[in-house]
Amino acid sequence: MATVSVSSGVRAALGSLASTKTEAQQAQYRLATGKKVNSAVDNPVNFFTSASLNDRASQFTGLLDGISNGIQTITAASKGIDSITKLVGSLQSTIKQAQNEAAANRPTVAGTVALGNQAEATATNSTIKDVALNKLVQGTVAAATAGTPGNAGLAAASTTIRLTAATPTATTFDIAITATTTVRDLVEGINKSGIATASVGSDGKLSIVGTGSDALSVDVGTGVGAAFAASATNAAESALLIGTADVTAAVQAGSSATRTSLVAQFNDLRDQIDSLAKDSGFNGINLLGGDKLSITLNEKTGTNKNKIDVQGDLLSSASLGIGKANSLQTSIAGEFSLQNDNDLNKAADALTNSLSSLRATSSSLGSKLQVVQTRQEFSKDLINTLTAGADNLVLADTNEEGAKLLALQTRQQLSQTALTLSNQADQAVLRMF
Structure with a gap:
């Protein structure tokens, strides 16, 4: 088969056109994929480094x-x-x-005996409550008069009133009684105990209420602290003050x-x-x-x-x-x-x-x-x-690639024009014959 030779101008134009086409295709591929490195062939270092970074991500x-x-x-x-x-x-x-x-859940020793009456109140020109508070605790029972406070009747042998609250560890409080101790002194002593409170009502009756809900007992006896001994006549002695036959046994709290x-x-x-x-x-x-x-x-x-x-x-x-x-x-x-x-x-x-x-x-x-x-x-x-x-290693700059493609397309058109001009030069030789 005979070889056809072309002029150098045509060959140069063809070479430029082929190169431009290859570069344009590459630019189009980069724009289509968004990457400038699509395989290890393009740039092995960037390709594998980018793959490693993406894998870790x-x-x-x-x-x-x-x-x-x-x-x-x-x-x-x-x-x-x-x-x-x-x-x-x-x-x-x-x-x-x-x-x-x-309030409804306190052990209460409610007095039932009046320590004063209206006759005494009239004789002393005071109230029944004051008559009761002013009476001496110890001594033979005696009514209050204009010149004497009267007596509640506690035996002189009983010198201590003990309060006991039945907490997990029993708490006691002793109130010493002497010949000059009044019911008012007794009330104040009970109120200082922290175990119970006491009061005398307008009817002259003494009541003792526990400050907690633990069972409360009131004992009459002698001695204080470890030396305390309950009186053999405790029930009778208690009855003189409170009217309750026996408060040695703990009085339980009520249920609220x-x-x-x-x-x-x-x-x-x-x-x-x-x-x-x-x-x-x-x-x-x-x-x-x-x-x-x-x-x-x-x-x-x-x-x-x-x-x-x-x-x-x-x-x-x-x-x-x-x-x-x-x-x-x-x-x-x-x-x-x-x-x-x-x-x-x-x-x-x-x-x-x-x-x-x-x-x-x-x-x-x-x-x-x-x-x-x-x-x-x-x-x-x-x-x-x-x-x-x-991405920095493999992604293409779309602006750059777009501009490059536009330039390549322009170059491709110029190369085609150059090829046409070269062919026209060869045709001019033909017109000589």
């Missing part, structure tokens, strides 16, 4: 799901603690309401209907704490149920792996030290009496401690949550940095 993107679930798990536990804290606050209100309903009605309310709130704690889980993990949460924070393995562990607490009314309430006069194992003042005080203290424990747990979870949220933001920023770095 992809791994962190996968970790974000676990971090997000971890945040929701901690948040669910934190919300649970907030709600439990409100329930404990309601329990405190219930205890305070029970404490305010104490209001306090009884609060028992169910308290226990219902207590049960809600347990239910709420059990419902504070997320995705199968409950930090208030004692579960452990592990959150992976980086893509590495082995000793280079970074993770955070959040150990939950087994939260319940029992673990918070909140016992069950009952309406008995005394507490039993695992329960406390809503009728008993001492038990109410202990319950109030226990609830205060529960709130402190909840705040500590909430603070710990809050600290862990802040760390995880910080790592989440860091991971998002790092993903953006890695992706931007990878």
Whole structure:
């Protein structure tokens, strides 16, 4: 086959046209893919570096799901603690309401004998109450007159009146009685005891009421402290002052209907704490149920792996030290009496401690949550940095590539024009024949 030769002008025009076409195709491909490096052939260093950066960014993107679930798990536990804290606050209100309903729940030694009467009041130009308060405690029974205060009739051999409150550890208070001690002195002494309060009514009767709901007894005897000995005629002696045959045996407190009605309310709130704690889980993990949460924070393995562990607490009314309430006069194992003042005080203290424990747990979870949220933001920023770095290595500048394509198209048109001109020169030779 014969070889056809072309002129140098035509050959140059063809070469320029082919080069321009190749460059234009490359520019079009870059514009279509958005990348200037589409394979290792284009730029092996940039291609593999970009792939490595994108791979790490992809791994962190996968970790974000676990971090997000971890945040929701901690948040669910934190919300649970907030709600439990409100329930404990309601329990405190219930205890305070029970404490305010104490008046009907006090052991009372109600006097039935009048220490004064109207005749004495007329003789002394005073009230029956004042007659009773001014009488001497010791001595033979005697009516008050214009010149004498009268006498309640306590034997001179009885020199002490002892009050005993039946707390878990019995508390006693001794009031010394002398020949000059008046009923007023006795009342003031009882009121200073902290165990009971005493008063004389307008009818002249002496009444003693315990300051707490613990059983109260009143003994007449001799000696003070460990040397106290009850009088053999205690019942008769007590009857002279109070009219009660025997108050050596402890007088029990009454039951408050209001306090009884609060028992169910308290226990219902207590049960809600347990239910709420059990419902504070997320995705199968409950930090208030004692579960452990592990959150992976980086893509590495082995000793280079970074993770955070959040150990939950087994939260319940029992673990918070909140016992069950009952309406008995005394507490039993695992329960406390809503009728008993001492038990109410202990319950109030226990609830205060529960709130402190909840705040500590909430603070710990809050600290862990802040760390995880910080790592989440860091991971998002790092993903953006890695992706931007990878894109800088392989992405094309569309403005540049568009301008280049436009220039190449212009060059292609000029090359075609040059090829036409070269052909015309060859045709001019042909016209010579």
